Amino acid sequence: MTQVVELVEHAPATGHVLPDAVGRALAAARIVDASPDPHTPGRWLLRAGSKVGAVSVGVPGSGAPVTVRVTPKVPIARLFFLLGYSLDPKGAWRDGQVEVGEHRELLPALAHAVERQIDRALRQGLLQGYRATEESALVVRGRIREADQIRRRFGAALPVEVAYDEFTTDIPENRLLRAAVERLLRLPGVPSEVRRRLLHQRARLADTTPLHPGQPLPAWQPSRLNTRYQPALHLARAVLDGSSPEHTPGGLRIDGFLFDMNKLFEDFVTVALREALRGSELTGALQDPHHLDEEDAIRMKPDYVMYGPDGTPLAVADAKYKAEKRDGYPDADLYQMLAYCTALGLPEGHLIYAKGNAPHAAHRVRHAGIVLHQHALDLDREPAVLLADIAALSRHMGADLPV
Structure with a gap:
C-alpha cells in the first residue's frame, strides 16, 4: 500500500517514518526541507516550502512508493487564476473561469482542468497544419533533394529523396496536448474518472507523434487558426514545465508535479503590472x-x-x-x-x-x-x-x- 505524506505549504515541520533513501532524495531534490529526526531513528522531519503539488518517490525493492502531497495555502481556484492570468491575461482566465470541478487538491484539479480544456479544443476536430517532411519515396512529391539524391543513391533513379509540406494533424499543438495528457496519466493521485476522460483524449490524439523524455517541447505560435486551442496549450505547457521525472543513483525514481509559488506569484504580479x-x-x-x-x-x-x-x-x-x-x-x-x-x-x-x-x-x-x-x-x-x-x-x- 502506498504511503501518503500530507504537508501544507510553509507549515511547521512534522515527523514521518520514511526509508532513509526517500528522505535523502526529498532533501537532495529540494522538494521539501527534510532532515533526520535526531531523537528517533528512521523518522524524518519534513517541512514544505513554496513548492506545492504531489510527487511519488520509488525505492527499488521496498514495494510501493511514497507519495508526498503539499497543499497550497491559496484556494485551488485562486491558484489557477494566478497561473492562467500570467500565461494569458487576455483569455478566459481574466474572470477566473477555470473549471476545476469539485476537486480541492492541486493535482486532481489540474488534471480535471487540463482534460476539460483539451475537450473544448478538440470538439471541432483536431487542428491541422503544414509540416515540412523529408523522406525517401518511390514517386516524386514536392521537390527533389538533389544533393541527398547524389550522395545517398549514387545515380540510381529510385527511391527519390524528396521534400514537401504535408497537411497533417501531427503538428506542435497536438503533440503538446498529447504530451500533457500522457504526463498526467503517469502522475500519482489523478482520480479514476478524470483518468478515464484523459485516456479518451489520448485516443483522440493517437495519430500525433509522442514526445520522448528529454526531448525539447515543440514550439507553437498563437494565431487566428489555433485560437480555440490556446487555453489548453497554455495549461499543457504548465503541466510539462512543472513535471519532470528524475532518476537518481541506485534506481531511485522521483516523479510528480510541483508548482513553485514563488515563480507563480512573481509571474502573476509582473504580468498584471504590465497589463x-x-x-x-x-x-x-x-x-x-x-x-x-x-x-x-x-x-x-x-x-x-x-x-x-x-x-x-x-x-x-x-x-x-x-x-x-x-x-x-x-x-x-x-x-x-x-x-x-x-x-x-x-x-x-x-x-x-x-x-x-x-x-x-x-x-x-x-x-x-x-x-x-x-x-x-x-x-x-x-x-x-x-x-x-x-x-x-x-x-x-x-x-x-x-x-
Whole structure:
C-alpha cells in the first residue's frame, strides 16, 4: 500500500517514518526541507516550502512508493487564476473561469482542468497544419533533394529523396496536448474518472507523434487558426514545465508535479503590472537585465521596470512570495531593492509581497533620500478586486492611468 505524506505549504515541520533513501532524495531534490529526526531513528522531519503539488518517490525493492502531497495555502481556484492570468491575461482566465470541478487538491484539479480544456479544443476536430517532411519515396512529391539524391543513391533513379509540406494533424499543438495528457496519466493521485476522460483524449490524439523524455517541447505560435486551442496549450505547457521525472543513483525514481509559488506569484504580479499600463504611453519590462557597476561586471535583473515614452526608467519592482517574519519583511529584500534604485537612478523602489501584517510600509534610506516601499497583496480577494489592487499599485508607482 502506498504511503501518503500530507504537508501544507510553509507549515511547521512534522515527523514521518520514511526509508532513509526517500528522505535523502526529498532533501537532495529540494522538494521539501527534510532532515533526520535526531531523537528517533528512521523518522524524518519534513517541512514544505513554496513548492506545492504531489510527487511519488520509488525505492527499488521496498514495494510501493511514497507519495508526498503539499497543499497550497491559496484556494485551488485562486491558484489557477494566478497561473492562467500570467500565461494569458487576455483569455478566459481574466474572470477566473477555470473549471476545476469539485476537486480541492492541486493535482486532481489540474488534471480535471487540463482534460476539460483539451475537450473544448478538440470538439471541432483536431487542428491541422503544414509540416515540412523529408523522406525517401518511390514517386516524386514536392521537390527533389538533389544533393541527398547524389550522395545517398549514387545515380540510381529510385527511391527519390524528396521534400514537401504535408497537411497533417501531427503538428506542435497536438503533440503538446498529447504530451500533457500522457504526463498526467503517469502522475500519482489523478482520480479514476478524470483518468478515464484523459485516456479518451489520448485516443483522440493517437495519430500525433509522442514526445520522448528529454526531448525539447515543440514550439507553437498563437494565431487566428489555433485560437480555440490556446487555453489548453497554455495549461499543457504548465503541466510539462512543472513535471519532470528524475532518476537518481541506485534506481531511485522521483516523479510528480510541483508548482513553485514563488515563480507563480512573481509571474502573476509582473504580468498584471504590465497589463495595467495598456492604454498609456508607458511600458513595462519583465526580468529586465541591468548592471550595478560601471564596468558592467555585476549583473542584476529586477522583476519589473516601468519605462516612460522616451525609454527612461520610471519605477522598479520585485515580487516576493515568502513567509513574512513576525517583526516584518526580510531585510535582504530592502538591500536588493536599494541596489536596483541606485543603478537605475530612481528615487523610489517597490517590493510586493503576498499578504502581510500591514498593506504598506515605506523606509527612507539615510544619506541617499531613496524611499523603499513594501506592499502586500491579499490573494484571497476576488480576481477582479485583486487586479484592481494591482492597477492602484501601478498608479502608486507613477503610472499615469485613469482612476
